[in-house]
Each structure stands twice: as structure tokens, then as C-alpha cells.
Amino acid sequence: MNKREFLKILGLSSLGYTAIPLNAFAVSKVLLPKPVREAMHYIHTARGIRCQICPNECDIKPGETGDCRTRIIKNDKLYTSAYGNPCVIHVDPIEKKPLNHFLPQSKAFSIATAGCNLACLNCQNWNISQKAPDETKNYHLPPADVIKQAQKYQCASIAYTYSEPIVYFEYTLDTAKIAKSQGIKNVFVSAGYINEKPLREISKYLDAANIDLKSFSDDIYARLNAGKLEPVLRTLKILKDEGVWLEITNLIVPTWTDDFKMIEKMCNWLKTNGFEHTPLHFSRFHPMYKLTKLPSTPVATLIKAREIALHAGLNYVYIGNVPGSTAQNTYCPSCKHLVIERKGYHIIQNNLKNGKCSNCGTKIAGVWI
């Protein structure tokens, strides 16, 4: 089932418009017409044009958009309508992405356009992810201006985040190229549902990524997210192969992704495939979007999931969205000494010395300078 069929079953093809509040950035906010720029990674077929950015591989005809609502045909070419027109811009602590092992306490200039190639029933950002760029109020912020804003706000990185950077691929790529040339890092916060060729292309400019591994079941991916598991696992392997610093988030949704046997299977796969030094964040679900009748994830479930992951041999396992939990801290995998103590997005103490545990000298995986 592709995203279009999935939305039809849910009766979600015509979502209401929710305005995104204006914020304090000194750039003008205007409605941009589509299309904006010729898209990358598409081919002509007998049925029209096929986009090959992500595994949905949408066959698009004139007058239609791809499943992500950002791809349209003009003059027999595919165009993106998500370029230079973010609907959200914000300065975030890097810990919010979440990235716990990448330039701690640095600021990330964060941008997102409307659109997404998945349709998660629990989406936190559905009011932008399940919209087309001409349905949101957008800033005019071409790639060079993103860099200027990031510099102005003294951000060490630019984060492509909130909705799904895969669907504003060209905007991300062009911005990331300039950022890299100016010594600003690039951070990709994504569900990882992308084809290999574009991923390899963008990886050359990425410094860090947080990828949502939404479950370890193809069936749940199909019913909860309108996606598939295998392409996401491939993304994890490619990012590792390309040398991008990687952290993984697994949101535990009661009755959907809280099966401990499945969590164990996922952790064993991560260990077997060389991800033992990759931080894994178990994140707490709160009632959202189409799943408002579910309760929040019990804290005990998150604690148990973390124990399973540690037992499987993963070295850095965190619990997110649980204020006050000691499972936000980094502990040395060798001597168990407290290495970084966190409270929310703040660091209370940092016992790292040159990227090593100050107690026993074990190297703590990450990008620390």
C-alpha cells in the first residue's frame, strides 16, 4: 500500500489548514507560488514521470503531485515546490534533534518546508508534514540566506528537520553544499525513507543524522507509517558507510511498537550490523494526531526497552521525553562512570577528556569538538 492509498482509507486526503505561527526571524514571510525549481532524480516513463527520490517512486501525471505533495510536472519536467520556502525556522539546541554525541550544547539553525513522504498516524508535526508548500505560510529563504541566518545566530550547524528533508531534497543539498564550504555542519533529521542514489549524494555533505527507526516490523511500518522497514535499515547502513555521525530514535507507541520481542529483535539487528556505538534514543509517545485515544507510553516500558538494548550490547541507550530521567545521561560503557549529566537540553556536568572517559580513558564515540 502506498501513501496515497493509505490516506484514502483513513479519509485524510483533504486535511484542514493550520497556520504556523510567525516567529521573530528577520526574514519576510510570503506565500510562494509553485513550482519553484526543477527536481532531481526523476525519469520519464510511458505513464508520465517517475520520481526516484524515495521508495514510493511516484508515477506523476500532469496536474498531480507526488505522495509527498512537493513534486509537480511543468513543461514535461518534474519540479519541486519545496525550495527556498521553509514554513518553520528556529534555533534549537542540538540535543533537541536529538543528538547527544554531536557538538554538545551547540546551536542548530533548524529549517523545514511542508510535505512528507510518509503518513504516520502519530505525527507530531502533521500540520506541516501532511501539507503542500502552497498550503503553509512560508519564509523566503534561499540556500545562501540560510547560511547567513545560521551565522547571524552563531549556529554550529544547520538542521534539516521537523517535517522530512527527503522531500525538500534539492533545497537541503544546495544549502548543505554552501554550509560545508563555510565550515558550518549539516544535520539530517529524517525517517530515512530514501533511495540509495540520492542518499549517497547528500551524505557527502552531511556531518550528522538522527534517523527514526519507527519499528522493526514491515507490517507495522505499512499500517502506522505508510512505509516499509527495509529501506530504512539500508539508510542506516549507508550513513554509517559514508562516515556520517549517526544516532537513532525509536518512538515507543503503546499497542503499536511496544512489543519487547520486537524491540529485542531490533536491538540484536543493530548490534549484529555494527551499530553498538550508535546512540539509540527510546522516545516517549504522547497522544497525537490520529492516535489521541492512546495513553502516553508508560515510563516502565521505556526503562524495560533500555534494559533490553543494553543487554543486547548497545553502548549508549537513552530515554527521551521523560523529564528528570537519569537515562538522559551518558555513561562510560567500560567503567559505567557518569560521563555527561543532562537535564533536559542542558548539560549539568561533562567528564569527557579529549573524547574519553575521565575515569578509565575509554573512548566515547561521538563528534566532540
Ligand code: SF4
Ligand atoms: S519524494 Fe515525493 S514524489 Fe518523490 S517518490 Fe517520494 S513521495 Fe513520491
Ligand SMILES: [Zn+2]
Ligand atoms: Zn570509563
